[in-house]
Amino acid sequence: MNAQALWYxxxxxxxxxxxxxxxxxxxxxxxxxxxxSGETIYIPQQKAEYLHVIVQGRVxxxxxxxxGKEATKTILGQGEVFGEMILVGExxxxxxxxxxxxxxxxxxxxxxxLQNIMLHDKDMSLRVMKWMGxxxxxxxxxxxxxxxxxxxxxxxxxLKDAAEWxxxxxxxxxxxxxxxxxxDIATLTATSRQTVxxxxxxxxxENQIYxxxxxxxxxxxxSLS
Numbered sequence: 001m002n003a004q005a006l007w008y009x010x011x012x013x014x015x016x017x018x019x020x021x022x023x024x025x026x027x028x029x030x031x032x033x034x035x036x037s038g039e040t041i042y043i044p045q046q047k048a049e050y051l052h053v054i055v056q057g058r059v060x061x062x063x064x065x066x067x068g069k070e071a072t073k074t075i076l077g078q079g080e081v082f083g084e085m086i087l088v089g090e091x092x093x094x095x096x097x098x099x100x101x102x103x104x105x106x107x108x109x110x111x112x113x114l115q116n117i118m119l120h121d122k123d124m125s126l127r128v129m130k131w132m133g134x135x136x137x138x139x140x141x142x143x144x145x146x147x148x149x150x151x152x153x154x155x156x157x158x159l160k161d162a163a164e165w166x167x168x169x170x171x172x173x174x175x176x177x178x179x180x181x182x183x184d185i186a187t188l189t190a191t192s193r194q195t196v197x198x199x200x201x202x203x204x205x206e207n208q209i210y211x212x213x214x215x216x217x218x219x220x221x222x223s224l225s
Contacts, residue, residue: 032105041097041106042083048090050108052083052097057104058179063095072187075100075180086111087132154189155199156224159209163218176216 032055035041041052044064052059054076061082062072073095076082082097109117118125149157159176167174180188182196189196203209208224210217218224 032107035099035104035106036102037099037104039099041099042093043096044093046093048083048086048093050083050110051081051086051114053107053109054078054080054082055105055107057102057106058100059104059106060098060100061095062098070096072184075184075188077179081131084132084135087114087128151189151191151195152199152202154191155185155196156203158185158189159216159218160221160224162216163221167218167221170217172220174218174221176218177214178216179214 035057041059042048056078058075058077059080059082060072061074061076062070065071074082083093085094118128162176162178163174166178167176169175182200183193185191186193186196200209200211203224204211208219210219
């Protein structure tokens with residue numbers, strides 16, 4: 001696995017360790033809470049108290065800019081973790097976390113609960129350390145792409161990362177199943193919805209990819225450019 005792959009998806013199954021639905025032995029872990037689209041889990045300046053795990057649904061993590069606009073940093077789905085800055089001493093949130101789908105379920109763990117789990121599970125401690133390292137690598141990769149690559153390259157690299165992380169080989173092709181819209185991809189690659197649509201249509205005309213709602217098929221990952 002490429003340790004720098006895909007800035008908006010995690011790869012370590014902390015979900016299996018932190019959520020009672022998958023980890024019945026952790027009885028101290030709180031049960032999932034249900035949220036609907038548009039609800040916030042936390043906002044900037046709110047006291048940082050919990051690490052959150054997504055049981056089902058999607059959550060957008062972002063930041064409010066000085067002009068009042070939103071900057072989306074990442075979109076997370078089932079099994080993924082957010083609010084992790086409490087692990088390095090964050091006292092107040094600097095980002096916001098907003099639910100993107102109805103019936104989203106989220107487990108929330110306080111630091112005492114998390115420390116207790118890590119104290120009695122060395123594998124869990126190693127997972128958290130590796131996960132934090134991947135967070136840093138993904139941030140570095142995103143900065144590199146946004147600073148030094150043109151828009152087409154950013155979108156192509158996004159597809160390559162998604163293929164490596166979530167793609168399913170079908171012969172020589174790779175199928176990516178995703179709930180991300182063109183608008184979502186635009187926010188994650190610092191482009192516009194129109195630009196994403198134009199680039200994806202160009203790639204389809206060149207027979208490098210095929211896409212329809214919820215699916216992207218990459219013809220040849222090695223020649224995708």
